[in-house]
Amino acid sequence: xxxxxxxxxxVMADETDLHGGGEAHLKRYxxxxxxxxxxxxxxxxxxxxxxxxxxxxHVSGCGKWFHAARNTMTLEVYGTYSAQTYEPPKAxxxxxxxxxxxxxxPNMGEAK
Amino acid sequence: xRRYSAFAIAREAxxxxxxxxxxxxxxKPKKKYDVVIVGAGGHGLATAFYLGKNFGITNVxxxxxxxxxxxxTGRNTTIIRSNYLxxxxxxxxxxxxxxxETMSQDLNYNxxxxxxxxxxxxxxxxxxxxxxxxxxxxxxxxxxxxxxSPQRVKELVPIMNIDGPRYPVLGALWQAxxxxxxxxxxxxxxxxxxSDMGMDIIQKCEVTGVRQSGGxxxxxxxxxxxxxxxxxxxxxxxxxxxxxxxxGFRLPMESVALxxxxxxxxxxxxxxxxxxxxxxxxxxxxDKGELVIGGGTDGYNNYTQRGSFHHVEETVRALVETFxxxxxxxxxxxWGGIVDVTGDRSPIIGKTPLGNCFINCGWGTGGFKSIPxxxxxxxxxxxxxxxxxLASEFGLDRFTEGRFIDESxxxxxxx
Ligand SMILES: Cc1cc2nc3c(=O)[nH]c(=O)nc-3n(C[C@H](O)[C@H](O)[C@H](O)COP(=O)(O)OP(=O)(O)OC[C@H]3O[C@@H](n4cnc5c(N)ncnc54)[C@H](O)[C@@H]3O)c2cc1C
Ligand SMILES: [Zn+2]
Numbered sequence: 001x002x003x004x005x006x007x008x009x010x011v012m013a014d015e016t017d018l019h020g021g022g023e024a025h026l027k028r029y030x031x032x033x034x035x036x037x038x039x040x041x042x043x044x045x046x047x048x049x050x051x052x053x054x055x056x057x058h059v060s061g062c063g064k065w066f067h068a069a070r071n072t073m074t075l076e077v078y079g080t081y082s083a084q085t086y087e088p089p090k091a092x093x094x095x096x097x098x099x100x101x102x103x104x105x106p107n108m109g110e111a112k
Numbered sequence: 113x114r115r116y117s118a119f120a121i122a123r124e125a126x127x128x129x130x131x132x133x134x135x136x137x138x139x140k141p142k143k144k145y146d147v148v149i150v151g152a153g154g155h156g157l158a159t160a161f162y163l164g165k166n167f168g169i170t171n172v173x174x175x176x177x178x179x180x181x182x183x184x185t186g187r188n189t190t191i192i193r194s195n196y197l198x199x200x201x202x203x204x205x206x207x208x209x210x211x212x213e214t215m216s217q218d219l220n221y222n223x224x225x226x227x228x229x230x231x232x233x234x235x236x237x238x239x240x241x242x243x244x245x246x247x248x249x250x251x252x253x254x255x256x257x258x259x260x261s262p263q264r265v266k267e268l269v270p271i272m273n274i275d276g277p278r279y280p281v282l283g284a285l286w287q288a289x290x291x292x293x294x295x296x297x298x299x300x301x302x303x304x305x306x307s308d309m310g311m312d313i314i315q316k317c318e319v320t321g322v323r324q325s326g327g328x329x330x331x332x333x334x335x336x337x338x339x340x341x342x343x344x345x346x347x348x349x350x351x352x353x354x355x356x357x358x359x360g361f362r363l364p365m366e367s368v369a370l371x372x373x374x375x376x377x378x379x380x381x382x383x384x385x386x387x388x389x390x391x392x393x394x395x396x397x398x399d400k401g402e403l404v405i406g407g408g409t410d411g412y413n414n415y416t417q418r419g420s421f422h423h424v425e426e427t428v429r430a431l432v433e434t435f436x437x438x439x440x441x442x443x444x445x446x447w448g449g450i451v452d453v454t455g456d457r458s459p460i461i462g463k464t465p466l467g468n469c470f471i472n473c474g475w476g477t478g479g480f481k482s483i484p485x486x487x488x489x490x491x492x493x494x495x496x497x498x499x500x501x502l503a504s505e506f507g508l509d510r511f512t513e514g515r516f517i518d519e520s521x522x523x524x525x526x527x
Contacts, residue, residue, distance in 0.1 A: 001420065001421060001422065002412070002420070015411065015412075015420060015422070016422055018411075019411065020411045020412035020413075022366065022413070023366075023413075035512045035513075036512065039364075039511050039512045040362070042455075042511075043364030043455050043511045044362040044363065044364055045353070045362070045363075045364070045365065045366050046353070046357075046362065047353035047354075047363070047365060047366050047367055047413060048353070048354075048357075049351075049354050049415050052413055054412065054413065070412075072367075072413050072414045072415050072416075073414075073415050073416065074416075075414065075416060
């Protein structure tokens with residue numbers, strides 16, 4: 001069972017108490033943007049094999065959205081952090097790099 | 113290729129089965145092919161088969177990182193049906209279902225297609241409305257389905273409890289010509305036919321990079337060296353985003369684990385496939401007597417072919433409620449596969465931003481049923497460089513244009 005610590009209420013929550021919200025830190029495009037950018041924002045996902053930054057909601061707890069850094073291959077969790085940020089904090093990046101020195105850093109959803 | 117037949121069995125029985133030949137060759141890769149297909153699952157193999165059969169293209173390699181049919185094709189619960197809502201889906205799934213009817217003869221390989229009937233239970237008012245609508249849509253599409261009463265459901269499946277306390281059965285969408293087939297045999301049958309046409313099936317060979325020059329694909333890097341090609345076709349299901357990343361583009365897709373389990377074998381007790389979308393579970397009985405059970409996908413991206421354990425409980429709980437007689441059954445095995453889920457729950461077939469590179473993915477939780485139809489459509493796309501009638505609606509461009517093929521109702525549960 002996947003267990004994540006909610007950064008708001010500090011509870012170690014089981015996945016059955018959480019709701020996954022997909023890739024985090026997407027660059028948002030609104031009205032007036034190009035079709036390509038809008039499509040990228042709405043549908044394209046990095047879907048990596050490995051380190052993934054993602055959104056979660058503590059539905060059966062405090063109800064708040066937060067972020068987590070997790071590995072999609074090994075299911076290890078590098079840490080969770082507040083949703084009030086546009087990019088992963090240094091401490092999280094360092095936690096990932098400590099485990100995987102070869103990791104190239106977050107792929108922040110640039111449109112390709 | 114020596115044909116399989118009743119006579120062949122008698123012949124081999126008379127000589128201690130010494131004369132059976134290998135079903136397919138295991139060659140070393142050549143330097144270059146006209147078409148390289150990545151992924152020897154059902155879709156990759158069917159694409160190769162129809163490239164040869166319909167277009168005479170046989171200088172083809174099918175590259176597989178594991179063993180052929182070892183991906184989702186060998187992990188699925190084998191439901192075959194074509195009662196989808198939207199016209200483009202009905203067209204390709206019905207094409208596939210009809211090709212399944214003659215597949216054993218076409219491939220000279222027994223794929224054990226069993227059109228035993230598939231029943232999708234309606235257990236809420238909105239499901240009743242949804243399925244009645246699908247039945248009407250199917251009538252217009254020429255796909256024979258009907259909405260049946262709870263009494264008819266009980267006649268067809270006597271072991272079902274139709275008066276459950278939470279979700280009594282209010283009716284069902286019934287497709288009598290739908291059913292199941294032997295998943296491994298589908299992969300093996302295509303592999304044998306492709307090998308016989310002179311194609312190279314290269315197993316234990318992982319594609320690690322996509323080579324390109326001037327916006328066009330030129331080949332792939334693999335764990336067995338560089339292999340050049342004029343055209344590249346990627347059919348790697350849950351690994352599609354990973355392959356797309358190598359080729360330099362992104363897909364509107366996410367990968368999650370979907371799991372299934374089988375019980376100990378018991379005497380025949382259910383001779384149709386039952387799917388219960390509201391309670392999230394489905395079940396059929398294999399020829400060996402095992403109950404084949406499937407349930408929900410994980411709620412987060414992952415590439416571990418296991419699946420979350422609590423889904424097992426949810427699935428089994430739902431099915432015990434629906435079929436009380438299974439409450440004492442022991443489960444024998446559980447496994448998972450990585451399914452490729454798109455925003456509108458419909459597949460992607462067509463061209464990619466990279467020239468001469470084609471993709472077929474996004475079949476998600478329900479692409480076993482479509483293998484022959486998908487291979488047919490993909491072969492045409494690769495051979496002609498443009499999608500034909502069956503594939504054209506499924507292009508990547510539908511996400512830019514907002515032209516979705518919304519099957520979230522029809523594909524609501526994983527199957
Ligand atoms: C538990 C479960 C139950 C299901 N039940 C049903 C059902 O009842 N009915 C139904 O219609 N569908 C069902 N499905 C869905 C169905 O299994 C899939 O949609 C279908 O099998 C996909 O076939 P494929 O050929 O595209 O993929 P796969 O069979 O997964 O083949 C892709 C192949 O690509 C290979 N590959 C990946 N990356 C590389 C690389 N880098 N280099 C070389 N090779 C690579 C993989 O090893 C794999 O063998 C189910 C799936 C699961 C997991
Ligand atoms: Zn909380």
